[in-house]
Amino acid sequence: MPHPVEPKLISGNANRPLAEAVARRMSMHRGMNVGLVDARIERFNDAEIFVEVFENVRGEDMFIIQPTSNPANDNLMELLIMADALRRSSAGRITAVIPYFGYARQDRRTKARTPISAKLVANMITQGGIERVLTMDLHAAQIQGFFDIPVDNLYASPVFALDIEHQFKGRLDELMVISPDVGGVARARELAQRIGCPLAIVDKRREKAGEVAEMTVIGDVTGKTCIIVDDLCDTAGTLCKAADVLLEAGASEVHSYITHGVMSGPAVERVTKSRMKSLVLTDTIAPSAAVRAAENIRVVPVAPVFAQAILNIWNGTSVSSLFATETLGPIYEGLYPRG
Incomplete structure (x- = not known):
């Protein structure tokens, strides 16, 4: 069954061009404008992060597009604070679209007295009110098991x-x-x-x-x-x-x-x-x-595959279908013409 509300996208500062490309691609698929939710994400003088969402998101299916790349700590905190802002604004569901999952290389203890930082980050994301994660090419497949929420790992x-x-x-x-x-x-x-x-x-x-x-x-x-x-x-x-x-x-x-x-x-x-x-x-x-x-x-570009994955999650249809060339080929038709 289709979700009763439209999917809504919000972007942090980590990779706004990708978020805008995903929104454009979704607009093509939907036949209607899909824009990024208007929000303010900025720093105070002491580098604390502040988020303010200017649109009503009550009951909406929200997708936060934010890779946790360099600077990893700032981008991770942006993601968590955006999620908190949306949760406190009564968003219906919050999905974190994390094209690059930082800290993934710290997925196990290679020697004594070292952390498993990927697990710590997974706990922070789960406790931050995020209900699903969409990512690409996790450094280690077992990181999916660090989360107690659904994780869709796309492949490049x-x-x-x-x-x-x-x-x-x-x-x-x-x-x-x-x-x-x-x-x-x-x-x-x-x-x-x-x-x-x-x-x-x-x-x-x-x-x-x-x-x-x-x-x-x-x-x-x-x-x-x-x-x-x-x-x-x-x-x-x-x-x-x-x-x-x-x-x-x-x-x-x-x-x-x-x-x-x-x-x-x-x-x-x-x-x-x-x-x-x-x-x-x-x-x-x-x-x-x-x-x-x-x-x-x-x-x-990965915007085409992320846009389709977001639509599939919103529609409640298969994300793994995007692993098949028969499904992915038409999505990239303009870039790689067949025949």
Whole structure:
């Protein structure tokens, strides 16, 4: 049964362009204007966050679009305070649309006396009055179990598959999908199956966080066009080193498809100077001016899939249907024409 009220979107400051793109896409689907709820989200002089909603939201189905990317703490607090404002304004249901879920890398205790920050954040979101979470490519699938509310985890690989089939048309038999570490094999295998390509692994060993001591290629990449796939790129050191290792192992060229472009510190400079032919990111995190200006970095939109997922949640229909190419293809028809 359709929900009796219209879905309403509200955006924080983390990635307003994405929120506006989702609203435009939903307007196309609905055949009526879907705008962002008018609100004021600002800082006091001591950096405290203040939120004021200027529209009536009583009984409404509210979707807060707010990735918890850098600055992670500020964006997380914005999300929680927006949720509190909506809950106290008698919103009917509050769904947090978190395209990039920060703190996801702290999903387990790797040594004694360390936190599981992803669980702490999940508790804060649940206690903040949010009733459902919609996100994309969680760093670890088990994070869904940290929540005591429904979590819909979208995947970028169907979008990447459409892009690869378009960009490498006629060359698919030359491709090989690469997992940059053993932990990402399931993600890489899923993409490899979608585009019908073989899979190889770059095994990396770290001496300490952020520094890779050694890399080894598992699989024969000789003469192959390698597609590295991963969920996030932070400083790009590992990614650029993996590209070098693959080329030294005989690969003809290397491209990378990364869901979340964290792109901290020297990341953009490293990518532009690397031997990678291209890096493809999604806009779950708002691309910086440097990312957009880089010649070998390209951004693909996720607004179409998020807009459809929001409509499916509002309608009470399947979100997992968006994992199928048959469903996703028409949504991206304008960007990747079929045939």
